[in-house]
Amino acid sequence: MASGLRHSLRLMETWRSIFYTPIYVSVAGGFLEREGLDVEFSTCPPRFPHPLSALHNGAADIVQSGIMRSIIASDWGAETVPLHFAKINSRDGFFILGRQPQETFAWESLRGRRVIPVGFSPMPWASFQYALRRHGIELSELELLTGLSLDDAVAAFREGRAEYVHVAEPVVQQLIADGAGHLLAALGPENGPLAYSSFAATHRFLETQPETAARFTLGFARALRWLSSADSRDVAGAVAGFFPDTSVEVLAASIARYQGQGQWPDSPVLGRPEYENLHDILLAAGLCRERQPYGKVVRTDIAEVALAGL
Numbered sequence: 001m002a003s004g005l006r007h008s009l010r011l012m013e014t015w016r017s018i019f020y021t022p023i024y025v026s027v028a029g030g031f032l033e034r035e036g037l038d039v040e041f042s043t044c045p046p047r048f049p050h051p052l053s054a055l056h057n058g059a060a061d062i063v064q065s066g067i068m069r070s071i072i073a074s075d076w077g078a079e080t081v082p083l084h085f086a087k088i089n090s091r092d093g094f095f096i097l098g099r100q101p102q103e104t105f106a107w108e109s110l111r112g113r114r115v116i117p118v119g120f121s122p123m124p125w126a127s128f129q130y131a132l133r134r135h136g137i138e139l140s141e142l143e144l145l146t147g148l149s150l151d152d153a154v155a156a157f158r159e160g161r162a163e164y165v166h167v168a169e170p171v172v173q174q175l176i177a178d179g180a181g182h183l184l185a186a187l188g189p190e191n192g193p194l195a196y197s198s199f200a201a202t203h204r205f206l207e208t209q210p211e212t213a214a215r216f217t218l219g220f221a222r223a224l225r226w227l228s229s230a231d232s233r234d235v236a237g238a239v240a241g242f243f244p245d246t247s248v249e250v251l252a253a254s255i256a257r258y259q260g261q262g263q264w265p266d267s268p269v270l271g272r273p274e275y276e277n278l279h280d281i282l283l284a285a286g287l288c289r290e291r292q293p294y295g296k297v298v299r300t301d302i303a304e305v306a307l308a309g310l
Helices: 018-028 051-056 068-075 122-134 150-158 171-177 187-191 203-208 210-229 232-242 248-260 272-285 301-308
Strands: 007-013 037-043 062-065 083-089 094-098 114-116 164-168 182-186 197-201
Touching (some): 007 018, 018 210, 018 232, 018 248, 037 210, 051 062, 051 068, 068 122, 083 210, 083 301, 094 122, 094 171, 094 187, 114 150, 122 164, 122 272, 150 171, 164 171, 171 248, 197 210, 210 301
Parallel strands (some): 007 037, 007 062, 114 164
Antiparallel strands (some): 083 197, 094 164, 094 182
């Protein structure tokens, strides 16, 4: 598919996170370039509240986004929403850390304690609530320290202002390495496979630029296949340039933890069970009122064709 004219592509992420390692592998590993794509890669600028807004305003062609946003837009009455056509994360990538170790984590130990939940995005908090309630814990039983940015949340936890904090990698590994926190629970295995984060594009882009979308998805599928069997140290080396302030050792440990819990798929196809599982979480959190049709939000044929071409 790489033969012929090269195609330009504007690719945008929400923010920089090891959670999105498959994107960086695709870009830095040359997987997209080898499919004949000249990629302009960027992080969503402050003028847009999220990458789907960038799509709407013509500032990007393909974006990484939580499928949550398309579901919520549909629930609010949008007749069409950006289509999610390739899966990036197949699990929640957040963890619960405590100031004290527990040989076996007991969810009941959170009752009456001060907990800092993720405050910068609704989906991680919705997923955390879902796990809490499944273990019979209501939010009223926790003393929540909310409204903090990620940096402020980590600082507050380090200062002892809370017994528990809810964060993702590489913060998890940095807190563990510093002796400031102890890993107690992973939300990924807890809540199971779900359509957490994926690539989305407008109907118009997918209809008018089918070859570009196909080349992109094939390159991404090849990157996922490499990532699924690569040593964490090799992956860390491949993506280190995206994280200049994080040591390769911390990166490798963070990546190994994600690989160990099946964080990243070996196939870009976004299946219906994962969609419905995420939808259950959104409904339980009150982020949407009604179940939205899978086919309105997800398109699988592009990824299926890419898999056939591997």
